[in-house]
Amino acid sequence: MIQIGDVVVSFDVLREKFLCDLRACQGICCIEGDAGAPVELDEVEKLEEVLPLIWDELSPEARAVIEEQGVVYTDCEGDLVTSIVNNKDCVFTCYDDKGCCYCAIEKAYREGRTNFYKPISCHLYPIRVGNYGLYKAVNYHRWDVCKAAMLLGQKENLPVYKFLKEPLIRKFGEDWYAELELVVEEMKKQGIL
Template sequence: MVQIDDIVVSLDVFTQKFICNLDACKGECCIEGDAGAPVEDNELAKLEEVLPIVWDDLSPKAQAVINKQGVCYRDSDGDLVTSIVDGKDCVFTCYDEKGYCYCAIEKAYREGKVDFYKPISCHLYPIRVADYGTFKALNFHKWSVCHAAWLLGEKENVAVYQFLKEPLTRKFGEVWYKELESVAQELKEQGMI
């Protein structure tokens, strides 16, 4: 573990290799799981704001879930998470003609229709942020559905923190990310990674 400001970073973030491989997984991380994606309290209003714009991209089942319980709910741990369809799909999933799963919010963002990319927990995956009040911890979440991403990351020699430069900068700022890169360089020089 290393600490940058009030954020403790697991060494796995530096040592594990990762590049999303949508051709292999087809977006399975948005489908599988026992709860929706973690949502920060300040993101709820953004999800509700983009909802009318992405509504037509959502499945009828997702629309029905949203009409019944909203875009989010509290899971068994009391955490705010996106609502899910049939116990698995995030309500914001949509599919292309090849059957690939995409985030409807990210799709709208890339098309210039909204200014919200998607929940930061989704953007940061496979990093999970744990908030302990006085500090946050960044941990690498290893999930079997991402096996192809580990293989591609190994092949291309891209560490998790490098693959996630954009969302890490979005969440913690450019100065913090530059410090993370400096720490990675120091760890390399010391033979720790």
């Protein structure tokens, strides 16, 4: 592990390769799992603000869940997560005519209808950030549904931290990311990576 400021980064984030392959996975990471996506407290208001912009794109089942319990809930581990439909789909998922899952919030962002991209935990995936008071831990989360992304990342030789440059900057800032790149280059020179 390396430490930059109060953030500890796992070597896996620097060594492992990853590049989403949406054609292969069909967006399954927004569907599978035992809970919704982790949400930071300040993101709840943003999710509620974007809701009217994407409401008509959500499934009737998702709208019913949101009307009943809201955009987030507290899961069995005590974490705040996006609400889900049928213990499966995130309420913000939508499908195209080919059955590919996408995020209605990200779609609205890309269309210029909102300045909120999507929850940072979604943007950062397959990185998960743990908050331990004095420091944050940045870890690579392995999941079988992302096998195609691991293979494509290996083919393209794209490390996780480079694939996730934009969300890492969004989370920790440009200076932090620049320092991460310097540390990685130094580690390569020393033969550690």
